[in-house]
Amino acid sequence: MQNFLFDFDSTLADTRDVAVIATQRAFESQGLSLPERDIVVSYMGVPIEVSFAKMVKESLSPAALTDLYTAFRTQYQAAEKLGINLFDGMAATLTSLKDRGAQLFVVSSKHSVPLQRNLAQVGLGTMFQAISGSDTVDHYKPAPDGILALVDRFHLDPKESVMIGDAKYDIQMGKNAGVATVAAMWGAADPDSVRAEDPTYLLAKPADLLTL
Known part of the structure; x- marks a missing residue:
């Protein structure tokens, strides 16, 4: 090859721990039910634009989903300092x-x-x-x-x-x-x-x- x-x-x-922390903090910041660790890990590998819509238990508008993506990216940048x-x-x-x-x-x-x-x-x-x-x-x-x-x-x-x-x-x-x-x-x-x-x-x- x-x-x-x-x-x-x-x-x-x-990056598993960082992804879980960032995802759960993002959901929490938007007042949403927190996905469990194994659920977050199972969706690693696909973009959040796909996985979050499947993980969220509440009914969200497209604008609310966009806010969730933004919250995640903010939380991820903070969480990645914990170690990758x-x-x-x-x-x-x-x-x-x-x-x-x-x-x-x-x-x-x-x-x-x-x-x-x-x-x-x-x-x-x-x-x-x-x-x-x-x-x-x-x-x-x-x-x-x-x-x-x-x-x-x-x-x-x-x-x-x-x-x-x-x-x-x-x-x-x-x-x-x-x-x-x-x-x-x-x-x-x-x-x-x-x-x-x-x-x-x-x-x-x-x-x-x-x-x-």
């Missing part, structure tokens, strides 16, 4: 891939601005050739838009490209884009649902990417 496309949350870095950590071996693996000439990208359900901020926070601000946030696509994961845009922009060969992610949505997106897929089992919150998507590779740790 020559082209490695990574999800961010729970693939490159462990790369998975063990991730930095060394990325460096090794880059040293051998691989092209590295990020395809995330985050907006581009917080995504780039988070990459810088964990020391990866200049590691990737390009990023694709949810604000740059017309259709969210598992639609292939983010991958296809990078394939087209950088003239990537799909046969030499692989999408790496911890959630079923990442695997589905990779398949929809016609690239190979890696289940990042080191960050998977629901391993069974990821395995059920029949990814090309099941990897236990970041260093295993060097074998592809």
Whole structure:
């Protein structure tokens, strides 16, 4: 493989606690019933524009949902200071891939601005050739838009490209884009649902990417 496309949350870095805290604080700030931790985690991997409408128990207008998204992004920026950590071996693996000439990208359900901020926070601000946030696509994961845009922009060969992610949505997106897929089992919150998507590779740790 020559082209490695990574999800961010729970693939490159462990952001689970930050996401739960920010989500619950956002819901609380809007007077809404708090979603339980396992519910929040189960929706990590899709944009909040999709997940929040499914998590909220109350009936909300489009304007109220927009206010909830804004509250979340404010809370997330505060909560991320509590700590976002790369998975063990991730930095060394990325460096090794880059040293051998691989092209590295990020395809995330985050907006581009917080995504780039988070990459810088964990020391990866200049590691990737390009990023694709949810604000740059017309259709969210598992639609292939983010991958296809990078394939087209950088003239990537799909046969030499692989999408790496911890959630079923990442695997589905990779398949929809016609690239190979890696289940990042080191960050998977629901391993069974990821395995059920029949990814090309099941990897236990970041260093295993060097074998592809």
